[in-house]
Amino acid sequence: MNAFDEELRLRLDALETQGLRRELRALQSQPGPVAQIDGTPALNFSSNDYLGLAGAPELKAAAMAALERFGTGAGAARLLYGSLPPHAELESALAEFKRAEAALAFSSGYATALGTLGALLGKDDVVVLDKLAHACIVDAARLSGAKLRVFAHNDLGQLEEILKWAEGRAGRVLIVTESLFSMDGDHAPLRELVALKERFGAWLMVDEAHSTGLYGAHGRGLAQELGVAGGIEVQMGTLGKALGTAGGYICGSRALVEYLLNRARSFVFSTAPPPAIAAAAAAAVRLVQTARGDELRRELWDRAQHLRAAFPERARGSRLRSPIFPWLIGDESETVRVGAQLRRNGILVGAVRYPTVARGAARLRITLSAAHTPEQLGKLCERLALDTIPSV
Numbered sequence: 001m002n003a004f005d006e007e008l009r010l011r012l013d014a015l016e017t018q019g020l021r022r023e024l025r026a027l028q029s030q031p032g033p034v035a036q037i038d039g040t041p042a043l044n045f046s047s048n049d050y051l052g053l054a055g056a057p058e059l060k061a062a063a064m065a066a067l068e069r070f071g072t073g074a075g076a077a078r079l080l081y082g083s084l085p086p087h088a089e090l091e092s093a094l095a096e097f098k099r100a101e102a103a104l105a106f107s108s109g110y111a112t113a114l115g116t117l118g119a120l121l122g123k124d125d126v127v128v129l130d131k132l133a134h135a136c137i138v139d140a141a142r143l144s145g146a147k148l149r150v151f152a153h154n155d156l157g158q159l160e161e162i163l164k165w166a167e168g169r170a171g172r173v174l175i176v177t178e179s180l181f182s183m184d185g186d187h188a189p190l191r192e193l194v195a196l197k198e199r200f201g202a203w204l205m206v207d208e209a210h211s212t213g214l215y216g217a218h219g220r221g222l223a224q225e226l227g228v229a230g231g232i233e234v235q236m237g238t239l240g241k242a243l244g245t246a247g248g249y250i251c252g253s254r255a256l257v258e259y260l261l262n263r264a265r266s267f268v269f270s271t272a273p274p275p276a277i278a279a280a281a282a283a284a285v286r287l288v289q290t291a292r293g294d295e296l297r298r299e300l301w302d303r304a305q306h307l308r309a310a311f312p313e314r315a316r317g318s319r320l321r322s323p324i325f326p327w328l329i330g331d332e333s334e335t336v337r338v339g340a341q342l343r344r345n346g347i348l349v350g351a352v353r354y355p356t357v358a359r360g361a362a363r364l365r366i367t368l369s370a371a372h373t374p375e376q377l378g379k380l381c382e383r384l385a386l387d388t389i390p391s392v
């Protein structure tokens with residue numbers, strides 16, 4: 001082994017000792033409630049495919065039709081080569097869906113955050129994040145060069161203090177939060193946030209990665225459900241969760257979208273999303289707005305209710321509809337042990353550790369889908385009750 005590899009092996013060993021080493025699993029199945037892993041089936045409670053659309057025939061058909069017509073790759077960045085019909089179709093579907101003037105599609109949610117914050121902010125500005133905002137928002141905020149401030153999770157009092165501090169400064173203030181938090185499954189107080197940012201003349205960006213397709217009329221999102229979408233300057237979301245495909249988007253004013261397509265570096269300097277994926281995403285945006293979308297949401301909330309009722313003491317914010325059920329354990333190695341035990345018993349859940357969550361706040365992340373049957377959920381509850389007893 002050469003010195004380079006030796007150094008990396010030592011670093012991996014250190015991660016292992018702390019219970020922080022991660023590994024890839026090989027899957028052999030389509031997305032769905034049953035995952036085939038190393039030839040063994042397991043019930044999948046670890047993906048973000050909340051409506052079960054990643055394997056839906058309508059999306060596959062849209063992708064295949066676009067694949068036949070436009071090929072596998074977009075060929076270049078859109079400013080260099082051009083926009084294909086699926087890109088335009090996706091953006092007009094998104095804008096209509098979100099009741100916004102315009103939309104811009106990016107190749108991933110991560111790239112969306114990086115490009116957008118980088119375009120909107122510079123070193124004279126202030127960016128204020130919820131403590132639990134997604135890693136891509138944290139990275140984007142750092143990269144933007146703006147002064148970074150963080151408020152405790154959903155703590156409006158602390159946010160107000162920061163806004164007061166920022167008031168006298170030159171430059172803009174942008175608040176960024178999620179609407180449904182990815183690791184805790186709880187909601188941001190969007191109405192209060194909008195009122196606060198208006199009082200201080202700040203801008204607001206809300207990442208609806210986990211809530212688009214699930215909340216509000218026709219799945220338009222939590223901001224729409226709470227009636228505050230019009231008060232949010234920058235509406236972000238991703239296409240890889242409830243929408244079952246891949247990519248990210250920004251919805252907002254025409255000026256915002258025109259500005260971003262000029263200045264968001266992850267848009268300007270990156271190959272456009274594959275046309276087949278854009279076509280499938282457009283089909284997903286249409287599908288979630290139909291009666292079938294309503295039915296899938298009803299099924300999802302029914303499953304969520306079932307799980308909360310089975311473990312009421314663990315159901316944080318239990319009156320909120322949420323497909324994300326964090327099962328807090330704390331210790332990293334213990335979380336890995338319990339996750340492996342569940343896996344041996346045919347249940348696949350995420351064992352989430354630092355740096356995805358804070359040190360000592362490791363947890364199982366159980367995610368539900370409309371595609372799960374009540375029987376599958378019953379099996380999950382049974383195994384959770386047996387397998388999460390701490391080892392001594």
Ligand SMILES: *Cc1c(COP(=O)(O)O)cnc(C)c1O
Nearest residue numbers: 108109110134182209238240247
């Ligand atoms: C998953 C996620 C992203 C990143 O989206 P990708 O398309 O997976 O890159 C961004 N924000 C939040 C809140 C997410 O959960």
